[in-house]
Structure formats: C-alpha cells, structure tokens
Amino acid sequence: MNLIAAQAGTLGGLDWGIVGVGVVLLFVISYVFGRQERDTNDFFLGGRRVPPVVACLSFVATEISALTIVGVPHTAFTENWRWLQFLVGLALARLLVAFLFIPAYYKYDCTSIYEFLRHRFGPATQYAGSVCFFVTRLLASGVRLYATCMAVGIIMGWPLAATITLFTLVSIVFIAFGGIKAVVWAGAYQAIFFVIAGAAVVAYLIGHIDGGLATATHTANEAGRLSTFNFKFDLKDASTFWVWLANGFLVGLASFGTDQEMVQRLLTVESRKSSQKTIISTIVTVVPVYWLYLAVGTLLFVFYSQNPSLSRPQELKEILPHFARTVLPAGLKGLVLGAIVMASIDSPLSSLSSSFVSDIYRPLISKGRSESHYLLVSRIAVGGFGLILAAIAVACAPVENILWFAFQILALTGGPMLGVFLLGLLTKRRANLANIFAMLVSTAVCVVLLVLIKRKLLNLGWNWLIVVGTTITFALGWLLGPLAGSPKTED
16 A cells, blocks of 8 residues: 555646647647538538547547546445446437437438427427526536536646636637537547546556455445346336336437437438437447446445545545545546546537527527628637536535436436427427426426425435426327417428
8 A cells, every 4th residue: 555655646747748638639629620610500510521430439428428437436336336227228218319319300400409399399399498408408517517627626636616617718619619520529539538548447446456356346246336237116216127227218318319419419420321320339339438437436446445544535426536636646647637628628518509599599589690690609609608507517516426416407307308309209299389388397397306305205216207207298298289379380
C-alpha cells in the first residue's frame, strides 16, 4: 500500500497531456466538420452524409455518457449486476424502433422527430411533444452534467460551480460551431476513448487485487455483487427480471424512439435502411461498454475490501473519481479524467436547439425567414440551453444515486411521450387536443405515484411508472380523440 500512497495525488504532466490531447482533438473535429454548415439541414442532420459506423459509435457514446461512467460503477459497487436485466429490454426496444419508428421519420423527412406528430395528429400535439422533450432532456441532462462535473471536480480538486461553468462554456462553443456533424464524429471518437479507459482501469484493479481475477470473482460472488438475474415474479420488487424487462423495453422505446437527442444521430445517415442497421448494430456495441463499467465497480468493491485502510469518499456515488484521484498512477488518472471530459462535451445542446427551431421557432415565432437566420438562431439557442443546463446541474448536488434519479425523471415524462407516439404509429386514431390532456393526466398520475413510493406509502417498484404513463396516455388519447375535434391527418 505504500506504493499506492506514493502514486496518489494531483495530476502529473502525463495526465495533463492525455486530457489536453483529447480535448484538442475534439475541437479539431469540430473545426473540420463544422466549417461548412450552410443551413439547418447541415447543422441538424449533417446533410444525411454521416457513415453508419460513425453514427453507431456516436449513438453508443450518447447512450453511455458521463452518467454511466460514474453511475454504473457506483451501482455495481453498492449493489450487484442486475442492471444487465435492463439491457435485455433495451435490446428488444431497439428492434421495434428500427422497424416501427424509423420508417415513419424517413417517410416524413423529419428534421425534428416531433414533426411526425404534426403530420399524424396536428400542430398542438407537436408543440406538446417538443415541450415534453425540453423538460425531460433538460432535467436528465442536467443530472448528466452534474455527474461529469462532480467527478472532474473531485479529480482536479475544483469546486463544483467552477467546473460546471467551464464545461458549459466548452460545450456551447463546441456544438454552436460544429453542429451535429461535429457531435456525431466526436461521439465515435469518445466511444473508443470510453472503452480504452474502462479496460485500463479493469486491468489495473486486477493487477492490484491479491489473488487476481479468480479471487476477485470469488469475493464478489460471496458478497452477492455478481447477482444478475432474478426471475421471481413480484411487482413490488424493482430488481426482478420481469420488472427490468418491461421497464427496459419501454425506456428503450422512449429513449431511442421519441427522444430527439438519440434519434437525431440515426437520422444523419443516408437512408432508412442504413438507419435501421445503425441502431440494430448498437445492440452488440453498447453491451461490452456497460459490462466493462460494471466490472470496474465490482473490482473496486473487492479492492477496497482488501484495503480497508484506504480512504473512501463520504458519498459512494463519488467512488470512481475518488479512486482515480487517490489511487491511480500517472497516466491512468488522466485517462479516467479524459473519458469523463469526453462524455461531458457530447451534450444535448444540438438536439434541444434542433427541436426548438424546427418545432417552436420556425412555425410559431418567425415563419418564412432565410436559412442563414434560422442557423444563427440555432446557435444562439445552443447558448441559452447551455445556461439552463448549468443551473439544473447545480441543483442536482443533493442527489444520492444519480443513475436511478435520471431514470426516474424519464419514467415521469417518457411514458406520456411514448404513449402519444405509439398511438400515432400503431393506430389510425385521430387526436390532437386530446393528446395534450392525456399527457398532462398521465404525468400528474406518475408524479403522485412516485411521491407515494418515495414516502413508502405505496409498495410498488418505481420501474413500473413508465408502464403506467404509457398506458394512460395511449388509452386516453384513443378514447378522447374523437371527442376533441381532431383535424384531418396526413397519415
């Protein structure tokens, strides 16, 4: 342990070099791919000229984010591997998105996926869907930004507010200049960086655990940290396979099919078939990354069990950045910091801006202006949303389990959004104003249920909330649609 103590401390020259080169490469990508943005089609869709393999890796990087890099090891450290049950549902959701959602978006040549809701139902539903996306993505991405800045602040020794300010400014400059092409190409680079950093930490931990991998596996298994599948059928138990399967399937549909930040990457490739192949290929590319960071958390548990004299963070959500700062040697410390930094710059600012301009500004505020005007507004919107995200990130400091908190946010608003999209995709029902009422009611019901669950007044797993929200929205939209004077649709 003397060797470990000697390695601990602040960043060295090698660490700074790794982080510096990584950030410089990101800005080179922004310059190379962002210097020829002629209109909003280029800025938001990359002219649909992005290679599928690049779109696939960018999708993976967006799905992973700093929330995964920091939150998944924390979950594996304190709980187990039952998170993998969730991935089964996510995989099934990708298949349905590929063959149900994506064809509709290409059919209507959508820049923002909420334009589909206009074609299918009417403008009121489009505006409601876009506003719902703003709320969901701002809150969830605020949590992601907090996770990033919390981790970077621990490793660097910086205060949280200063770290949030710095990363917000970097993200605004990066995305406002480069647009979606910069985001997508940078995402491919980031995905590779995540794997290298995770693999390096796993290798280091195995090498510094007495008895190596065999002992680590035995110790973790004895402590229940490798428990993966729980096939017990119990609606009250949020950790069963059936709950995670249903939750993962609907969360996957909501995230991959109705969230502009994720779908935007799938729309940058040339054709519908390429887009479908892209999302299906993410099934096999993202699982190893999740597995890698679960392994990091489990190995950290064994490492600290064998070294009880080493300090732990006061809040275990900080376990990986704390380990990086106090234990990892030069080079590896910079690699972990670089991965977290990479994850932070791939922010939702491009998707928020595209939805605002396509769904709100262009049809409601300023019609018939030039493409150069809308491109300028898009870049201004990136700055405005960046400041909002920073404020939300500051407010997230009291959150204990940042991974579960982000999914609880999605459970509240993702269900209503998914219910409306499924109504449009699976039925010919006409509805418009009824959809808004249905979304508001289901959101209110889910909020009440979550409060009751948190106060232990309702014995139900919070994972079921997205199921409740989706069902209520779909049912009310179906029942009330004909009564609300819905306009004739283009479907």
